[in-house]
Structures are given as structure tokens and as C-alpha cells.
Amino acid sequence: MELQAISDLTVKERELFTSVCNHLLGKTFIVRSLYQPDGSSALNPEYSFLTLHGELVKQYLSVLGWSLHQDEYNGYFFVVNDLDANRLMLDSKATAVLLALRLIFDENSERAGLYQDVLCQVRDVLEKLVTDFTVFRQKPNMDDFRRWMKQLESFNIVVKLDGKYSDPGCRFTILPTILTAVSAEKMNVLVQDLRREEADDEEVKEGFTD
Numbered sequence: 001m002e003l004q005a006i007s008d009l010t011v012k013e014r015e016l017f018t019s020v021c022n023h024l025l026g027k028t029f030i031v032r033s034l035y036q037p038d039g040s041s042a043l044n045p046e047y048s049f050l051t052l053h054g055e056l057v058k059q060y061l062s063v064l065g066w067s068l069h070q071d072e073y074n075g076y077f078f079v080v081n082d083l084d085a086n087r088l089m090l091d092s093k094a095t096a097v098l099l100a101l102r103l104i105f106d107e108n109s110e111r112a113g114l115y116q117d118v119l120c121q122v123r124d125v126l127e128k129l130v131t132d133f134t135v136f137r138q139k140p141n142m143d144d145f146r147r148w149m150k151q152l153e154s155f156n157i158v159v160k161l162d163g164k165y166s167d168p169g170c171r172f173t174i175l176p177t178i179l180t181a182v183s184a185e186k187m188n189v190l191v192q193d194l195r196r197e198e199a200d201d202e203e204v205k206e207g208f209t210d
Contacts, residue, residue: 005056016049020057024079025066029156029177032075033117050077074116074176076156088155094148095190096136100128101158102182105174116176119161122149123168142166157181 009017023030023046030050033041050057050070054077058068066079081087090098104125108118122145129136146165149172152158157178163170182190 006060009053013049013053016046017053017057020046020049021060024057024061024068024077025064027154027156028078029175029180030077031156031175031177035159035161035173047075047077071176071180074179076175076177076180078177078180092193093136093140093144094151095193096129096133097125097145097148098152098157098178098182099187099190100125100132101152101174102178102187103132104128105176105178117159118174120172120174121168122163122165122170122172126168155181 006014006017020030030044030046032044032047034044035041050068054068054070061068061079062082065081065083065085067082068077068079070077101120104120105118108120109116126139126145130139143166149158149160149165153160153172155177157175159173159175161171161173165172
């Protein structure tokens with residue numbers, strides 16, 4: 001990699017280079033549009049920087065064992081660890097929340113906004129969890145739910161628009177990054193794993209009742 005290419009950047013570009021690399025390693029995704037407090041969106045300068053200098057960032061991250069990818073249609077860049085390290089591990093209930101968000105995204109993708117995101121309310125997710133995943137036999141503890149949602153927000157998978165995640169009326173948007181976070185193949189595997197865990201739980205309960 002030519003380090004001189006980094007030195008040739010302007011001061012502002014070097015600042016963006018640093019923030020882009022740190023955000024990719026910390027959040028996995030950099031999205032094209034940023035939501036403003038008033039609900040509007042603006043072009044993300046980090047996305048614009050990657051559009052122009054993606055090859056330079058790609059070379060730099062490859063030295064650290066990461067590969068840079070772009071979903072141009074849906075408007076985001078993301079990184080994958082080539083050493084199969086630094087993976088986020090979710091428990092079964094947090095996984096069910098992620099799957100519920102992916103299902104809601106798929107169901108509403110035809111009505112997605114200009115930037116392929118899907119507006120949603122917390123009550124929609126709660127309903128999906130109780131209806132589709134028996135790991136939730138009733139509404140989840142809202143402190144836990146808020147923690148799971150904030151974790152997903154930290155990885156640029158959802159963005160809260162107003163309210164609190166503990167409020168059923170809280171509005172948020174599901175970003176298209178969820179298509180990479182939970183691919184179609186991965187979704188099938190995760191659903192099977194959840195059902196296996198649910199079946200095991202049922203067997204344990206039956207054992208106690210015998």
C-alpha cells in the first residue's frame with residue numbers, strides 16, 4: 001500500500017479517512033444518508049469520501065485483515081473480517097429481534113422510502129416477536145428490548161426517529177444494512193437454530209411435568 005497516497009490527502013480528507021476507518025471497524029456499516037433530528041436526511045460525508053477514496057481505504061483495511069464492500073444500490077459500505085474474528089454474538093432473544101426486523105423489512109420493502117429504508121414502530125416488532133417466535137410467549141421485558149435495539153442502532157442497522165425503544169409508539173427506521181446483517185441464507189439458518197432451541201426448551205419442560 002502506498003502510504004504516500006494518505007499523506008497526499010488534504011487535512012480535511014485525512015480527518016475523514018481516520019473517522020471512516022474507525023467507524024467501519026466499530027459500526028461495520030457506513031450508510032449513504034444520515035437522519036436529522038427533524039426527520040429529514042442528508043448525504044453522509046463519510047459515504048461520499050468512500051465513494052471517491054474507497055480503494056485507498058480498502059488497501060489500508062486489508063493490512064488489518066478486513067475487506068471493504070459496497071452495496072451501491074442500497075447505499076452503504078461495510079467491512080468483513082477475513083480472519084473470521086470480531087463477530088457480534090447475540091443470544092436467542094436478541095437474534096429473534098434481529099430476525100423480526102428483517103421480516104418487517106422484507107414485508108414492507110415495496111413501500112420503502114427513497115433510500116430503501118423502512119419506517120416502523122416498536123409495537124410492530126413486539127407483535128412480530130410474539131406471533132412468529134415462540135421464544136417470546138409474551139411481550140419481552142422492555143428494558144431488555146431497549147438494550148437490544150440500542151445495540152443494533154450502534155451498528156447502523158436501525159435509527160431511532162422519536163421516543164424511546166421502551167415505548168410501543170416509538171418510531172424508528174430499519175436501514176437496508178439489515179440485508180447484509182441477516183442475508184436470506186443466514187436468516188434460514190437462524191430460524192432453524194431458534195426452532196431447535198425452542199424444541200429443546202419444550203422437551204425440558206415436559207421432563208419436569210412427567
